[in-house]
Each structure stands twice: as C-alpha cells, then as structure tokens.
Amino acid sequence: MKRVELTPGKWRGLQILSDEEGKFRMMAIDQRGSLKKALAKALSIPQDEVKDEDVVKTKIMITKVLSPYASAVLTDPVYGFPYTMEYIPRDVGILLAYEKTGYEKAQGGRKTSLLPDWSGEKIKRAGANAIKLLLYYRPDGDPEVGEYQREIVRKVGEEAKKYDIPFLLEPVGYEIEEPGKDSLEYAQQKPKIVIETVREFTKEEYGIDVLKLEFPADLKYTEEFAHGEFDGKEREPAYDLYEVEDICEELNDTATIPWVLLSAGVDIEEFLINVEIATAHGASGFLAGRAIWKDAVPFYPDLDKMEKWLSTEGVDNFVRLYKASEEAVPYYKHKKFGNFANIDLKDRGVDWHKNY
Amino acid sequence: MKRVELTPGKWRGLQILSDEEGKFRMMAIDQRGSLKKALAKALSIPQDEVKDEDVVKTKIMITKVLSPYASAVLTDPVYGFPYTMEYIPRDVGILLAYEKTGYEKAQGGRKTSLLPDWSGEKIKRAGANAIKLLLYYRPDGDPEVGEYQREIVRKVGEEAKKYDIPFLLEPVGYEIEEPGKDSLEYAQQKPKIVIETVREFTKEEYGIDVLKLEFPADLKYTEEFAHGEFDGKEREPAYDLYEVEDICEELNDTATIPWVLLSAGVDIEEFLINVEIATAHGASGFLAGRAIWKDAVPFYPDLDKMEKWLSTEGVDNFVRLYKASEEAVPYYKHKKFGNFANIDLKDRGVDWHKNY
Numbered sequence: 001m002k003r004v005e006l007t008p009g010k011w012r013g014l015q016i017l018s019d020e021e022g023k024f025r026m027m028a029i030d031q032r033g034s035l036k037k038a039l040a041k042a043l044s045i046p047q048d049e050v051k052d053e054d055v056v057k058t059k060i061m062i063t064k065v066l067s068p069y070a071s072a073v074l075t076d077p078v079y080g081f082p083y084t085m086e087y088i089p090r091d092v093g094i095l096l097a098y099e100k101t102g103y104e105k106a107q108g109g110r111k112t113s114l115l116p117d118w119s120g121e122k123i124k125r126a127g128a129n130a131i132k133l134l135l136y137y138r139p140d141g142d143p144e145v146g147e148y149q150r151e152i153v154r155k156v157g158e159e160a161k162k163y164d165i166p167f168l169l170e171p172v173g174y175e176i177e178e179p180g181k182d183s184l185e186y187a188q189q190k191p192k193i194v195i196e197t198v199r200e201f202t203k204e205e206y207g208i209d210v211l212k213l214e215f216p217a218d219l220k221y222t223e224e225f226a227h228g229e230f231d232g233k234e235r236e237p238a239y240d241l242y243e244v245e246d247i248c249e250e251l252n253d254t255a256t257i258p259w260v261l262l263s264a265g266v267d268i269e270e271f272l273i274n275v276e277i278a279t280a281h282g283a284s285g286f287l288a289g290r291a292i293w294k295d296a297v298p299f300y301p302d303l304d305k306m307e308k309w310l311s312t313e314g315v316d317n318f319v320r321l322y323k324a325s326e327e328a329v330p331y332y333k334h335k336k337f338g339n340f341a342n343i344d345l346k347d348r349g350v351d352w353h354k355n356y
Numbered sequence: 357m358k359r360v361e362l363t364p365g366k367w368r369g370l371q372i373l374s375d376e377e378g379k380f381r382m383m384a385i386d387q388r389g390s391l392k393k394a395l396a397k398a399l400s401i402p403q404d405e406v407k408d409e410d411v412v413k414t415k416i417m418i419t420k421v422l423s424p425y426a427s428a429v430l431t432d433p434v435y436g437f438p439y440t441m442e443y444i445p446r447d448v449g450i451l452l453a454y455e456k457t458g459y460e461k462a463q464g465g466r467k468t469s470l471l472p473d474w475s476g477e478k479i480k481r482a483g484a485n486a487i488k489l490l491l492y493y494r495p496d497g498d499p500e501v502g503e504y505q506r507e508i509v510r511k512v513g514e515e516a517k518k519y520d521i522p523f524l525l526e527p528v529g530y531e532i533e534e535p536g537k538d539s540l541e542y543a544q545q546k547p548k549i550v551i552e553t554v555r556e557f558t559k560e561e562y563g564i565d566v567l568k569l570e571f572p573a574d575l576k577y578t579e580e581f582a583h584g585e586f587d588g589k590e591r592e593p594a595y596d597l598y599e600v601e602d603i604c605e606e607l608n609d610t611a612t613i614p615w616v617l618l619s620a621g622v623d624i625e626e627f628l629i630n631v632e633i634a635t636a637h638g639a640s641g642f643l644a645g646r647a648i649w650k651d652a653v654p655f656y657p658d659l660d661k662m663e664k665w666l667s668t669e670g671v672d673n674f675v676r677l678y679k680a681s682e683e684a685v686p687y688y689k690h691k692k693f694g695n696f697a698n699i700d701l702k703d704r705g706v707d708w709h710k711n712y
Contacts, residue, residue: 085367115709118709127520354473
C-alpha cells in the first residue's frame with residue numbers, strides 16, 4: 001500500500017481528538033437552539049425568554065462533569081468555549097463549531113451560514129484541535145441549495161488546510177416532501193440520504209478529515225424495535241436489523257475517510273445500539289451530545305441536582321458508550337491509512353521546516 | 357487581587373505544557389550542535405562527519421522512550437519534530453525551537469539568529485503548544501549586542517502574541533572576561549548574570565510566558581560540593597548552600613512570570629539538587645535535556661543498548677526529577693496569577709468570538 005501523507009497539524013489533531021486507542025470518544029456540547037428549547041421546557045417559559053446565562057450555566061456544568069471522560073469535546077464559541085475552556089482537561093481535545101445555529105429556508109431546502117466574525121483562523125489560534133461544521137444537506141434536494149451548501153464546505157476545507165487543522169463535517173439530512181423525520185417515508189429515504197451525502201463529501205476536494213454522520217437508518221422503524229421499544233409508540237417497519245447492518249456496511253464502503261456517529265437527540269438506549277452496529281461496521285467512534293446528557297437539563301435551574309445526575313447517570317452513559325464502541329476502527333486503521341506505520345509526515349526531512 | 361486575563365491560546369498552552377498539577381515536567385531534545393559533538397565522541401569521528409541520520413536516530417530513540425514521562429517535549433524543527441512528532445503522546449505538549457543552533461561572535465558577545473525559513477506562524481500551524489527561543493545574554497555585556505538580542509526577543513514575543521501561543525525564553529549566560537564557565541570568576545558572576553537577565557526579560561514588553569533559566573549559582577563552587585563531589589575535581593568555593601538558597605529566593609522575587617530550570621549538561625546528581633533547591637524557592641518545574649538522557653548517547657550506534665539504558669536509567673532519572681520537583685509552584689499559583697480561580701479569559705462573554 002502506498003504511504004499516506006499527513007501534515008503535522010492535521011495528524012497531531014487526529015491524535016488528540018481520538019483516545020489512546022485512536023478511537024473517537026467525543027462529546028458534543030455545542031448545542032444552541034436545541035439547548036435553549038430544552039431549557040425553556042425546564043423553566044416552563046417561552047424559548048425567547050431563556051437567558052444567555054441559563055445556557056452558559058448548563059454548558060459549564062455539563063462540560064465540567066463530563067469532559068474528563070471524553071477524548072475530545074465539541075463546543076460552540078458563543079455560550080460554550082469562552083466560559084468552559086478552563087474545564088476541559090489538558091488531555092482532552094477541543095473542537096469548535098464554525099456554523100451559525102439554525103438555517104435559512106430556501107427553495108424547500110435549508111441553507112447554512114457561518115457564524116459572523118468567526119473563522120477557521122480564530123479556531124486554530126484559540127488552541128482548538130478541529131473545526132466542526134454542521135451542514136444541512138439533501139443530496140436529492142434543490143440543486144442550487146446543494147451547490148450553495150457544498151461551496152461553504154469547500155471554503156471551510158480550504159481554511160482548515162491553510163491553518164493545518166482537522167476538519168470535521170457534520171452533514172444532517174432533513175425532510176422535504178416527507179411528513180417529518182419521524183415518519184415511515186423519511187425512515188425509508190434515510191439510508192440513501194446518508195450514503196449519498198457520504199459519497200459527496202468523502203471527495204478529496206472538500207478537505208474533510210472526519211465525517212460526523214447520522215445513523216443511516218432509524219431503529220424505531222426496524223421490525224425489531226417498531227413496537228414502541230424505545231418510546232412506547234407503534235410504527236410501521238421499514239427494514240430489519242440485518243438490512244440495517246448492510247446499510248452501515250454500504251455507508252462504510254462509500255466512506256474513504258474515517259467517520260463517527262452523532263446522536264441527534266435520540267435516547268441513550270437507542271444510541272447505544274446505533275453505536276454498536278455502526279462501530280461493528282467501520283465507524284471510528286462517536287461524537288455524541290444529547291444522548292449522553294439531555295436528561296440532566298430538566299433539573300435546571302437546580303445545579304446541584306444536575307451535577308448529581310451528570311456525575312452518576314451521565315458518567316454511566318459515557319461508560320456504556322465506551323463499551324458499545326469497543327469495535328470502533330482506530331482512525332489510523334481506517335482504509336484511508338491502512339495502519340499507523342503507513343502514515344508519513346508530508347515532506348519529512350531535514351528541510352521540512354523550510355518547505356512547510 | 358486583581359484578576360489576571362489570559363487569551364485562550366496562551367492559557368490552553370500553559371495547561372498542556374504543565375502536568376495535571378500545573379507543574380512543568382518537560383524534556384528537551386532540541387539539541388543540535390551539542391548532540392553532534394556527543395555523537396562524534398561516541399563514534400570516534402570528527403564532528404563534521406556526524407551524519408544527519410545519526411542525529412535523527414538518536415532523537416527518535418530518546419523521544420520514543422522518554423516523552424511519555426514528560427508533561428511536554430521541546431524539540432527542534434530540523435532533526436527532531438519532522439521525525440519524532442508521531443512518538444510524542446497525545447497528552448504530552450510540544451515546544452518547538454525557533455533559533456538557529458549556535459551563535460555569531462560580535463564585540464566579545466554572542467548574537468542569536470532565528471532559523472531561516474521558520475517562524476512562529478509555522479510553529480503554531482504545526483500543532484505545537486509553545487515557541488521556545490534560546491538566547492545568549494549577558495546583561496553586563498556590550499550594549500549593542502544586548503540591544504540586538506533584546507530586539508529578537510521582542511520580535512518573537514510579538515509573533516507569539518499574534519498567533520496566541522505561549523513563549524518560553526531560555527536566556528543563557530556566557531563568559532566574556534572570565535576564563536570559562538567552569539571557573540571561580542564565572543561562578544561568582546553567575547548569580548548576578550542570571551538575576552539581572554531575569555530582571556530584563558520579566559518585563560511585560562517582551563511577551564514572555566515562561567522563563568527557562570540556568571540555576572543561578574554553580575553547585576560545584578559551593579563549600580559543600582567544591583571537593584570534587586560531582587566530578588572528582590577540587591575547586592575553590594564561591595558560596596555555601598545557604599547563600600545559594602538566598603540567590604534563588606532573590607531570583608524568584610525578581611521574576612514576575614513563572615520560571616523553570618534548565619540542565620545545561622550537568623550530571624543528574626547535581627541537577628537533582630538544583631531542581632530541589634530551585635523548586636523550593638519558587639520555580640515551577642524543569643525543562644531538562646542532557647541531565648536526563650546524555651548517558652545514553654555514548655552507546656550510539658547500538659540502538660538496542662541505547663533503548664535499554666533509556667528505559668531503565670533514563671526513566672529512573674525522570675522519576676527522581678518528579679520527586680525532586682514536588683514543591684514546584686503550579687504555574688497558576690505563581691504570584692503572577694495567585695490561584696486558578698483568579699485567572700480570567702480575556703474578553704470573556706457571548707461576544708468573545710467577535711472580539712477575539
């Protein structure tokens with residue numbers, strides 16, 4: 001196998017984002033809109049009455065208690081990083097979100113914006129180990145919206161290359177014609193949406209280092225779990241678990257770069273199965289947020305109760321995720337690299353410092 | 357006490373360079389000239405016949421075996437980093453040297469050059485956690501040479517600020533009128549040379565975050581150790597250990613920023629005492645090279661023997677250094693900061709990302 005070259009910032013970044021086994025056991029606490037929504041519910045107030053302070057306090061508490069268990073923590077530069085950076089241990093990597101929360105509706109699709117006055121340069125300068133971009137994407141959606149979205153990815157990919165920092169893309173599908181994501185129609189579409197999205201962004205031109213992906217099927221629509229096993233609601237099945245495994249396998253065959261699983265707000269029991277199946281079929285770990293800590297939010301503003309829940313149930317969720325991801329593929333064993341010894345520093349040599 | 361503000365790159369950098377206690381237990385393997393000299397001796401050849409490969413192999417071996425024991429590793433961008441970066445564990449910080457090896461003689465003094473085609477920008481981009489600059493300096497030397505040297509420090513300080521990365525300065529004294537560093541005259545001068553150097557570079561205008569200092573006296577010239585205790589050579593004493601402790605205390609009173617001790621090629625037994633005295637009087641740890649690993653070099657080119665020595669005696673040296681530095685002052689407890697809770701992120705707030 002031909003040796004694969006990496007620049008030092010990208011390589012070191014991958015080493016730091018993953019744990020000592022090269023597996024990504026990462027926590028996301030970069031939620032903005034969805035966290036405000038959950039806090040509004042906890043406080044029984046409208047979402048626009050949730051104060052910045054409420055979001056900040058929640059993020060501090062979650063980061064403080066749980067980040068020591070993660071190989072890296074993804075946070076946001078508004079309510080997260082500037083308040084929580086000192087609670088992230090020295091041996092836990094940091095990913096910073098580049099996008100503005102939410103999206104703009106356009107031609108039945110969703111357009112992403114980068115956060116104004118924020119940049120890849122600032123992310124690198126601040127000491128983070130990766131740029132993360134959440135991107136709404138439908139490979140079968142409006143072509144103009146698709147190109148708009150891909151152009152943002154290219155731009156961020158170039159910045160990541162310029163500042164020599166890993167780029168993690170989180171493409172998220174959404175409903176266009178379908179009645180919603182929790183529908184038989186969407187469950188049927190989902191494998192294709194996820195896999196075709198991977199086929200696009202796995203291309204070298206985007207400069208992505210790790211893909212953060214939705215589970216490419218919906219367990220609630222499997223024959224095995226369609227009878228309300230997770231939430232008590234009966235659904236019509238779209239596939240069975242064997243088919244879901246094949247879908248994961250196809251996703252993995254399509255991905256030419258390492259990929260990890262996002263939790264998208266599903267409950268921990270469902271997410272554990274997602275992780276087990278995905279990592280058994282080539283995923284390199286997870287970058288999970290709400291599945292780990294969402295049940296702490298309803299305790300807000302009682303910070304003591306939050307802390308108690310996080311340091312017991314929250315930690316337990318993390319421990320279970322480590323177990324569920326035992327088979328995760330170390331990033332350096334992903335087919336992109338083959339094995340650790342097959343990776344080489346780009347321009348290695350005594351003149352490296354001149355050419356870098 | 358007024359809160360002290362840090363930018364995120366600097367703060368995170370200090371966290372990563374120091375260990376979980378906030379103490380610096382760092383290893384230097386950035387030697388170029390002095391390592392070539394030692395390899396020439398090991399190979400019984402003239403120094404200019406030592407090959408790049410010999411230096412590289414030695415650095416790989418030392419880095420591989422010993423870096424897991426360090427909180428951070430200082431290496432060089434020529435024979436070190438491009439060959440050893442993948443052997444530095446994810447939880448061990450990296451410092452990169454900025455200077456060209458050696459110096460230029462000028463008006464009885466020594467002028468430092470920065471390594472051509474190398475920069476603070478590249479150091480940050482490559483994923484390092486600090487810029488290190490070795491600077492020959494005599495506070496009482498030729499004024500023109502002094503200003504030349506200080507100007508380099510200012511320039512590097514500005515770069516470190518621009519790229520938001522810690523700046524560690526290593527000022528090293530040298531003989532002008534004295535017959536050599538191993539002389540009664542130099543031993544008598546040394547406290548003043550080190551302390552006056554600290555007085556200069558502790559000034560805010562230089563933007564230095566950590567000083568890497570010579571022990572401000574010479575134990576071989578103390579009444580207690582002047583009778584050949586370290587190397588069998590009898591010397592005339594310049595001071596006793598009580599006076600040496602006072603000298604360290606004075607140094608520490610002068611330093612308004614954290615400082616660590618360098619080993620300057622002394623043997624481990626002497627260095628352990630240096631570290632014990634310095635850390636008992638305010639030093640925040642060590643950044644030591646040859647004292648830890650120099651006895652492995654004579655085994656070259658027998659890499660097996662080198663590895664065996666490093667993984668037994670070398671590791672033992674490290675372990676003893678941890679013990680000798682037990683009283684080291686965590687960087688955040690240095691009087692510059694007071695305590696951890698007294699440090700604040702510069703411009704902390706939901707608009708931080710805009711203003712950063």
